[in-house]
Amino acid sequence: MKYTGCAYYPEYWGRRRLKTDIRLMKEAGINIVRIGEFAWSRMETKEGVFNLEWLHSTIEMFGKNGIEVLMCTPTATPPAWLTSNCPDVLIVRPDETRMGHGSRRHYCFSSDTYRHHCRRITKKLSEEISRHMNVTAWQIDNELGPESGSCHCQNCQSRFRTWLKSKYGTIQELNQRWKTAFWSVEFTDWSQISLDDGRVELYSAQKLDSRRFRSDMMIDFGMEQMQIIRKKHPSATVTTNGMGPIFTPINYYKLYEKLDVACNDLYFDTTTMDNDALALDVFRQLKPNSRHWLTETGSGALDHNKPSHKDQFRAWAWSSFAHGAEAFMVFRWRTCLSGQEQELQGILEHSGKPRHRFESVKKCFQEIISIREIINPLPLPEAQVAIIQDYETLWGYDSARIGKDIEYINLIGRLHREFYRRNILTDIIPPGRDLNKYKLIVLPSLLMISEEFASNLKGFVRKGGTVLAIGQLGIRDFNDNYIPAPGPAHLEKLFGIGIEGGIYLRSHCDPDLAMGNPNLCKHVEVGMAGKLNGAKVSGKAKIWIGDISVSDADVLLTFSEDLYKGQAAITENKTGKGRAVYSTGIRLSEDINEKLLDYVLSVSKIKNGPPAPLHVEVINRGNFTFAINHNPEPASVPLGISGKAVIGKFKDGTANLPAYGVCVVRK
Amino acid sequence: MKYTGCAYYPEYWGRRRLKTDIRLMKEAGINIVRIGEFAWSRMETKEGVFNLEWLHSTIEMFGKNGIEVLMCTPTATPPAWLTSNCPDVLIVRPDETRMGHGSRRHYCFSSDTYRHHCRRITKKLSEEISRHMNVTAWQIDNELGPESGSCHCQNCQSRFRTWLKSKYGTIQELNQRWKTAFWSVEFTDWSQISLDDGRVELYSAQKLDSRRFRSDMMIDFGMEQMQIIRKKHPSATVTTNGMGPIFTPINYYKLYEKLDVACNDLYFDTTTMDNDALALDVFRQLKPNSRHWLTETGSGALDHNKPSHKDQFRAWAWSSFAHGAEAFMVFRWRTCLSGQEQELQGILEHSGKPRHRFESVKKCFQEIISIREIINPLPLPEAQVAIIQDYETLWGYDSARIGKDIEYINLIGRLHREFYRRNILTDIIPPGRDLNKYKLIVLPSLLMISEEFASNLKGFVRKGGTVLAIGQLGIRDFNDNYIPAPGPAHLEKLFGIGIEGGIYLRSHCDPDLAMGNPNLCKHVEVGMAGKLNGAKVSGKAKIWIGDISVSDADVLLTFSEDLYKGQAAITENKTGKGRAVYSTGIRLSEDINEKLLDYVLSVSKIKNGPPAPLHVEVINRGNFTFAINHNPEPASVPLGISGKAVIGKFKDGTANLPAYGVCVVRK
Amino acid sequence: MKYTGCAYYPEYWGRRRLKTDIRLMKEAGINIVRIGEFAWSRMETKEGVFNLEWLHSTIEMFGKNGIEVLMCTPTATPPAWLTSNCPDVLIVRPDETRMGHGSRRHYCFSSDTYRHHCRRITKKLSEEISRHMNVTAWQIDNELGPESGSCHCQNCQSRFRTWLKSKYGTIQELNQRWKTAFWSVEFTDWSQISLDDGRVELYSAQKLDSRRFRSDMMIDFGMEQMQIIRKKHPSATVTTNGMGPIFTPINYYKLYEKLDVACNDLYFDTTTMDNDALALDVFRQLKPNSRHWLTETGSGALDHNKPSHKDQFRAWAWSSFAHGAEAFMVFRWRTCLSGQEQELQGILEHSGKPRHRFESVKKCFQEIISIREIINPLPLPEAQVAIIQDYETLWGYDSARIGKDIEYINLIGRLHREFYRRNILTDIIPPGRDLNKYKLIVLPSLLMISEEFASNLKGFVRKGGTVLAIGQLGIRDFNDNYIPAPGPAHLEKLFGIGIEGGIYLRSHCDPDLAMGNPNLCKHVEVGMAGKLNGAKVSGKAKIWIGDISVSDADVLLTFSEDLYKGQAAITENKTGKGRAVYSTGIRLSEDINEKLLDYVLSVSKIKNGPPAPLHVEVINRGNFTFAINHNPEPASVPLGISGKAVIGKFKDGTANLPAYGVCVVRK
The missing domain is CATH 3.40.50.880 (Class I glutamine amidotransferase (GATase) domain)
Structure with missing residues (x-):
């Protein structure tokens, strides 16, 4: 596991707390922080007026303490001066009302105005921040997608028609491909075609192309930023964070094609691994045999859930590594006091004190650090x-x-x-x-x-x-x-x-x-x-x-x-x-x-893995075998190999796993 | 059963396929096709520019093959040139947004503009199509009703106020009849009264008159077309297709009063006859002891349902006849490839191949044809x-x-x-x-x-x-x-x-x-x-x-x-x-x-019918008794009569019915 | 129980019926009627044109018959001339559409226009009506609250911003107190802040202040009327009717602070007292140890419910008194023929005939009257x-x-x-x-x-x-x-x-x-x-x-x-x-x-009350003990006191209660 990290909000917690936090981060084994994805209002205080000093000094302090930085563009959350000066960047709902300020992802992906502002901040940031040696990676925006609903403004309609025109050439061709002769739907002009807004039962062809257009528009939005960053900071890893197991609004295979690494914001369920194991197997292959990061995960049960076991975080981390992930980054360092995410629990409590989740993270990350050098080079696990x-x-x-x-x-x-x-x-x-x-x-x-x-x-x-x-x-x-x-x-x-x-x-x-x-x-x-x-x-x-x-x-x-x-x-x-x-x-x-x-x-001549209770995983990477118990009961699993435990108990070919226990065996 | 038919979309399938389809229709025993109800875009390609050649030649081809035509006005689906040139014909929703193109029934029944266009196409069609001897009946629009919601445009509000004025004369009289003295509702001007839009809890009197107005408006819309057709084609049967068992938005007794025959679009449930038997008993009496057609029915389970039994279509057809129907028309000849109804199964598959449903229809229709002449004159069944x-x-x-x-x-x-x-x-x-x-x-x-x-x-x-x-x-x-x-x-x-x-x-x-x-x-x-x-x-x-x-x-x-x-x-x-x-x-x-x-x-001195399991029907029409088994298990029913089976097995006074079996006995 | 009363709508039932109704009211033991809360259209027939003659004569007739009047301002239901002349008084929904006429509570609490009209009618009424000796109390509006949804008009937004400004002083202070640095929410101008409309997930701080503002606005609206009435009719009890058990949109502690008595519109559930007992305990303390009225209650099951027992109304009345209420007023004298409340049952039937509910009320009220003088002075019940x-x-x-x-x-x-x-x-x-x-x-x-x-x-x-x-x-x-x-x-x-x-x-x-x-x-x-x-x-x-x-x-x-x-x-x-x-x-x-x-x-050294089945209440007020059985089964309850039954059966220290029975014991 190359990276053991977390998200951090220096713009929220302020300069005075930074030293304490960095000390605790080092204690917890954190070697990368993700910053900046919601900080636009602090980076550009008025149109074209930038204030990046706080950012520079924060990044430097991390650098001095050996912590890398995953720098984000802040375009998921436009600042108030932007949304009030340019209301055309805001989403128009199907009922023709426009969203207001005070939330996130409330912007229109098609808006030229919005893209103009995004290009400026992305350019400025990549110019300035790329000079820090410890900034090794960039995240574009944050969780691209229609979280606040899709936009239905005239700009979107017009872009959709252009998209259709470039796909079909003529309205006749579109009619023929969509087969619109039923219900007299046959269009005679591009202006008659609008994006699916869920209020009318349209031809499935029209709904399908609406979805494709939306996906393309979001990818296009991200690629604009990617190009700017690549130019200014060619050595950096450029990516964006996705969600799983299967995110429906964006074709992730297309999105990640030109990015360097697939990123998964994966909050494990404390009661079952079904979906989470699926997500890990999806993201490993978003790019062919790709590098694959967990850019967000919980340091325990996130806000509402069955409470996690103290060793459950560790099981998730090892499971992620076994499935092929090379970064495991917790959302977030400390629980936020205010706002829409104030109930999502960070590694530290609201109070700033380390409690259970800090202990879980620390124990797990220090263990990873102890064998990082020998496991990092392992090949990805291979599926039949x-x-x-x-x-x-x-x-x-x-x-x-x-x-x-x-x-x-x-x-x-x-x-x-x-x-x-x-x-x-x-x-x-x-x-x-x-x-x-x-x-x-x-x-x-x-x-x-x-x-x-x-x-x-x-x-x-x-x-x-x-x-x-x-x-x-x-x-x-x-x-x-x-x-x-x-x-x-x-x-x-x-x-x-x-x-x-x-x-x-x-x-x-x-x-x-x-x-x-x-x-x-x-x-x-x-x-x-x-x-x-x-x-x-x-x-x-x-x-x-x-x-x-x-x-x-x-x-x-x-x-x-x-x-x-x-x-x-x-x-x-x-x-x-x-x-x-x-x-x-x-x-x-x-x-x-x-x-x-x-x-x-x-x-197919494929054999089952070692016999084990449900939710006890056994996965091979190179000459290592990982056995992870995601259950509250202990389990003994005959691995059918001989070797030596690097972590956990392995005796007579059998891994002995306590509740949420892990065993790593070198053959 | 006078008519054994189906709906057909020549505008969709094209001229080349017509010959094959007619051959298969004749094999299946079809003697009437319903056409045209969604073909406006092909009939009138621009305002006032008509293209009816394809229609004439199609109808002629049917005529040559002994197939009658139920011709429809296409007003359920306005073409794109109409909705884009005259957006005022489109429904305004309660939130004041206007519907767009791409669906059906998205027009306003009150719109003078829309009615103008409807009169023109209806006049043109009835002038031209009435010359074909095999066009014996007309259907107005298709399934009149608020399928896409009711319209709330100013034109509707204004017509509603006129309707109220003509009903109550003065606003004082309205106040007195509605008894508006509670909650200070008392109106002082007609402009203060709007149609119920479901967003405000109004007086029940206001809601009730809103419903009556809506129903009247839809009937009035239909009657306009009826008058035009009657003038141009006085010998034809004029009707429109309804839905059941009890359609709530339109007073069907009033709608069918001036039409020639009540029509039921009835898709039988494969699991229970409860609702379908009710619908048949409703439609038989929409007009007093009326002629009664099934203008649409499924040739098996329609899109989602328990799969039908191969003989279930036949049971439905005989049940319909026994209850008094004189036409049994399948929706539709072939499953559509595209559009909102692409999953509704026709007699032929998407591929155009005859499979199970074709065989069911053919077996049933050929059997009906074999005794058509002796059963058609039977009197309607009589209820006590x-x-x-x-x-x-x-x-x-x-x-x-x-x-x-x-x-x-x-x-x-x-x-x-x-x-x-x-x-x-x-x-x-x-x-x-x-x-x-x-x-x-x-x-x-x-x-x-x-x-x-x-x-x-x-x-x-x-x-x-x-x-x-x-x-x-x-x-x-x-x-x-x-x-x-x-x-x-x-x-x-x-x-x-x-x-x-x-x-x-x-x-x-x-x-x-x-x-x-x-x-x-x-x-x-x-x-x-x-x-x-x-x-x-x-x-x-x-x-x-x-x-x-x-x-x-x-x-x-x-x-x-x-x-x-x-x-x-x-x-x-x-x-x-x-x-x-x-x-x-x-x-x-x-x-x-x-x-x-x-x-x-x-x-009341009314005796129960013959003892039979639930969903085994026994119905008399004249000197014939019909026993129909709608269950997957066989049934023996003592009919308490003597006679001879015209269809099925009847011995010692008992009808022996296999799964979904039918027995027709002449006394 | 000082008051045994009901709501009455003379504007609806007319002058001719009044004599009959008063005769029956006296028979039923009614000593107060609440009138006028929905009669604006009859009081002010055009802007500034008042017609109060009918009101004067009605009040006089009550006076002559020894019946007091709780007079209401009619501002819950603006008349049609007002809503059509001044549409800006109507609520704007989150989708930016404006409500129409025909309902109630469809006005905007922030509207200066509406408040202007409310002040005029309140002033006029309090000037004119205060001269009647039998008008002893006033009710402001009716059930203040967002029954028809909250308003989102520009006037509301602007008042909200003023409210915020006066609370926080500067936008910087607001940002600091709301802690808006997360998600770039930081506001730079008051105009960027809108009321929560439930369509966007806002900061909890913004939602919380939206709720506070709404509550303040409604209280402010009521206080305007209170000041006018107090000036014109200083001797009267001034109040408004609330709902329970805990009404969430308005801070009732703040609302009732300056009013004379807390009022509860409490419709008892025929199947359980859980919520109703809670409501009584809430309203007794809305003002510290306050006088407390039930301004509305059902005379049986109201519209839909398990049917009440004939003695259940009596149990509710005694329970209310035992919990501390000093008025018990039924909604309403007679079931309304029309409108949104036509199914809510009055004491008389639609027909105007007395039936079961009349008998229940009469029996109960006459019993109360028989011991009114000895129970009215009792102190409030005391809680530990x-x-x-x-x-x-x-x-x-x-x-x-x-x-x-x-x-x-x-x-x-x-x-x-x-x-x-x-x-x-x-x-x-x-x-x-x-x-x-x-x-x-x-x-x-x-x-x-x-x-x-x-x-x-x-x-x-x-x-x-x-x-x-x-x-x-x-x-x-x-x-x-x-x-x-x-x-x-x-x-x-x-x-x-x-x-x-x-x-x-x-x-x-x-x-x-x-x-x-x-x-x-x-x-x-x-x-x-x-x-x-x-x-x-x-x-x-x-x-x-x-x-x-x-x-x-x-x-x-x-x-x-x-x-x-x-x-x-x-x-x-x-x-x-x-x-x-x-x-x-x-x-x-x-x-x-x-x-x-x-x-x-x-x-805490608090002892349980006498052992009794669930829903059998035992409550002390001064030297009286009240035992009330809310169950359909009889119950015997050892009260642990000696004394004499004023109502019901009490022997050897035990209250013997039939179904829904009451026992009142003087120690």
Whole structure:
């Protein structure tokens, strides 16, 4: 773990406290602080009038004490003189009212005026601050996204129309691609098209392009700042902080493409690691095999939660390192007295006193420091399984009227968990990555499939890989329109099936009136049965099922009731040296699901990790094995290796983990 | 079943596909298509510039293939040139923002501008299209109603004030009728009165007149088109499509009065027939003993639902015919690739391929065709029971602050179901119809009673009929104000009781604070007991109970607790040759309810239909009996007749019905 | 009970009905009527044109019949000529639309225009009406408060800025007190600050001052009218009617400070007395030991509720008197036929006929009259326990992002109930009252503590009093900012503890994803154990727990799990002649809670009231004891006194109470 750090607000706590804080930070093992992301009002007190002295002296003091600085641009929080002089930088809501001052992220990403001011402060800061040797990295803005809602000002509408024009060329082409002949929607002029504001049920194509435009606009906003910083401070690491596990408003693969490192603001849940393990596996692959930082995390339960255990912070830190993170930075040094975040707990209390969280952080960071040199060079952990996550599909479901039923992100989460609980490390990757280092590729209801990705998949299977596809596979084009042919687009032969149609399994009926069958009124289930690994299995499918025709595949399970009775539910096509397994049900009952996963793992020749209770992780990085217990009960885990404990207790091949305990073994 | 049809979108699928589609339609037994309702942008490409060639050639092609056409006016979806040239045609929301283009039903019904454009396209279409012999019917607009919300533009406000002026003459008269002296509401000028926008708690009288105005405006909008079409195409059937079971925004009795046939867009629920059977019984009587079409129905589960059984479509079709429908038209020929309805499944798949739904439709339609000639002339089914449904009462409850507690439509549904499950056919009719063909009239919490209707009821009972009245009977005037005298207005003598007051049975208390009685915090129940048919009965009343004084009636049940302890709960007054039964509780517990219904049926000399499981219907039309099984289990039903099966298996007087099976017996 | 009365609307029912109504009122025992609060449109028919003849003659007629009048200013309902001539008096919503006419409380409290009109009508009325001898009291407006939402017009914004200016002097001072350096919020001009409109997450300091300003504005509005009335009618009682139990938008302690009597519009719940008993204990102390009226109450279940028992009204009346009320006025004489309140039931029915509620009222009022002379002089009931209720803390929780979790009012209610169910009378008082008449003071999560109040508390304990403090004690300043030191501010020594930090016990996790621990996903509980009164106790804490350091106190219970394991949960510090007990958990499990209360009561030497079932109250006023049964079951209660029943059955020291029965005993 290269960096053990925290966020710090010198503009809030003032010069007098700095010495005390730095002393305590050093005691806690902090080697980097993130500063400046909300300090615009102190940096530029009037338009063009800068006051950076306090910043210089603070950074110097950190430098003298051996602490690096992650410097931020302060553009998430425009100062009051800016919002009152230029109200056009503020978000216009769908009801046409404009936001006021007093919050954050209340600006319009499309605003030329706002961008002008952002460029000036970014330029000034990067010119001045880059001279400090201990400023080694930059963060652009803070948690880019529509936290205060999306803007609907005329400037946004106009930029959206320009964006559409550059994408489609002519309004005729747009009409043809969106297929607007239904409901007389056909546009005759660009001015007739507005951004989706959630108040009207628009064509899914229009909603999808609205989402793409929003994402592009936010990325474009960030890239402007990146270019300025790179010019002034070419040696620095430039990034911005993201959120997880899967942030829906911005295509993070695109955002981080030109940045140096993916950053995750990840507040661990004190009760379950499910989502947090997913987030770690997502961020490790936001850039291909990327460097990956946790720019924010809690030093315990953050504001409301089950109270953390004193060793839980340490478990999170080691888990993050094991998953591949190279920075672990706490939000924030001290709990703020005022404002919207006054209940979010820092390492120090409101009082400035160190208490439990300080002790947790100190113990953990000092331990990391003690073996930092030997663990930092370790290679990233390697996964044999990849789950495909695609923003096109994600936004496609969100844009379609009942596509939300699929619960696309939950579906990825549920699939990830199946591997997580077997201690099989998983990469979450977008289509377009190199597939050949994996043994198993999982496609969770991948609505839209490009010819290029289809071709990669075919190559992967040809060489011996296994593909497991679930649900709505390749049945829409990239304008969220159904393809006028059976799916899966470009993959009919690989899977040997046609997806002819299907149905969402949710009932219309009103339970109060459903005298007959009130149980059917929520989620409907449809039975399926067959054989997996030679054993009989049966169970239920929920959410959506497909109408499958089979050309080449083996039918493993069939539906046992209703309209598709007797038709294929799960199929397998052996082709080349590999196989393509397809399951039509989006959510299978636990029994089938577990056996299906066992089956694809076995044919992929992927073994489960060491047997361990749920939430006890075992992860390898190079010649090190990390065993981390996220439970309040102790656990003994046979790691199946021989070696020597660098941290924790390891005896006769078994890691003995107390509550929230950690064991690091060098083979 | 005169018509077996579907909706078709030639403007979407294009000329090239037409031949294939017509071939498949003929194979499926389709003899009518509905076209044009969303095609304005293709019919009138700029203001006053028409392009109807594609329409003419399409209609001709249908004509050559023996397929009739139900031609629609396209006014549900104004084209983009219209909404952008004349933004005043668009709905203004309560927050004063105006809707944009890209959806449907986003226009203002009051707009003179919009009506001008609608008259032009309607005139043009009816002039041109009426020349095709196979165009036999017209549909005005599509599903008239406030689907995108009601408009609040100044034009609407102004029309509303004119409407009020013509109703009340003077502002003084309005004040007197609305009784505005409470809360200083008294208006001094018409301009002070606006339409209810749901943001302010207005007088119920003002809310009620807002609803009436909205309904009148939509009917008026439709009638304008009707007049144009009737003039240009006098021989055609003119109608518009409605929704069910009970559509609340428009008084359908008034809407269909001058139209030729009532039309129902009815998507059957795959899990229960409760609501759908109700809808069929409502639409049969929208016009007195009217012709009645299903203009839209699903060819299976529509988008989300429990998947249908392959024979379920057939059961729905036969059930519709048995209930009296003469057209059964599927929405729509093929699933749309794009737009807001892309998940609604057509007869063909997105791909254009026939699959399960095509097979279901074809099997059913070909069977209908095989006996069409002998069943089409059958008389409508005859009901002995009528339930009164009144828009005045419906809107009265909706306008009053806690009147919604009554759940008026659910109450009608629950009463209807009592007869449906006994296989006793029921008519749902408005006040004002001829009552003399019935044996039993049910008044479900009929808030407002006119002198004329009261007089009809008295005549009906005098001649031997039974009336069963429930709940809030005749206690308000037609401005939704309570009458300054005990109810039931005009019917005190018929029932021999006075409704002196009453109370809604819902508790105020907060469960978290109700340390004492948390169970009482939702719906309160009040006990009642007595005798029905000589047997002791007891149970509970919910929702509302009345404070009843008895002048002439026999008391069958009394309240057994609380304020009204010992007072009448259910009464009966024998008068003339008939009786008037009154029950104060809006929702009775199952036991009492069932016995009360048994009692009124027995005194009305109405017998239950053949004994059959729930959702197995037995209905007579002329000398034919139709038995339809809407369940996934087979059923044997002794019909108590002798005859010969035209469809299905009938032996020894018993219909043997497989899952979703149908048996048609000629006596 | 000095007054037994009702609200009456002569402007609605007209002159002709008056005689009948007065006759029935006298029969019912009514000696005061409240009139005029909604009659502006009848009093001033055009701007400056008054018509008060009807009012004079009505008041005279009451006078002749010995009925007093509580005259109201009609400013809750501006007439239509006013709202249409001066639309700037109407509320502007957060979405910038303006309310229309037809409701009530739709005016802006800040509007100079509106205040001008209010002064004119108030002046005119008080000049004219004060001449009637039987007009003995005035009510200002009606239920002051933001019933129709708060106004956001420019006038409000401008007044708010003036209010802030007068509070803080300079914008620099405001920035410093609000501590705006986080998120660059620092204001540079007053115009940048707007009232909280609930649409943006603002600083809690800004939200808190918005609430204070709103409260001040409403009080200021009322005081304007008070001054006019006092000048014209100096002998009259002047008041306004409030709501309970704890009305959050207005600081009632401040509102009633200059008024003569606190007034409570209290509609009793037919199912539980919990909240109503609390309301009576709150209003008795809105002014120190004040006169206290019930200006509105139901004559039975009001509109929706469990139906009342025929004697329940009487139980409410006696309970109110026992708790200290001197007026009991029913809303309203007769149920209104029209308008928004048409379902609220009056003493007479819509029909004008007396039925059950009339009989209930008559029986009760005549009984009161029969002993009025001997009970009216009784002193107020005396409480040994006081619970502190503070609007600063209340608004502080509401303004903070997750402070609402505390459920401050519920917490007071739950604590009150602990005493109520032991028949121990409790005063609810603000900080700043004389504490010395109490034995026990309870501080329910008192967020903000002034130096002055702290000093009072210390004196109270020094002299032998017991303080029980719960939860978040003195950890924020009066700008809702955390204090940069451990709490409890000013009371560290009294309690001998430091509140170093704490955590809200609510989980982040999504139950659907929490494969591991779905039960933890709502409210988290943390175990605690120890000894009270020498016996072992253990249980759970919910909502929030504190991180407590102990300097001087005895630790009674400690946390038994999680981060604070082994730390103090409940402490006691004996100091002076008294003690200060602190419990960190906001909501304790029932077992601990009960034992903790037993403990503090025993050390405070406060005995439980006579043993009685829940909701059977026993209260003393002077030498009278009142026993009231609020349950449908009879109850026998040993009062532990000797004396003679003035009302009800009292034998051998035991009150024998039928369902909803009352027993009044003179010792």
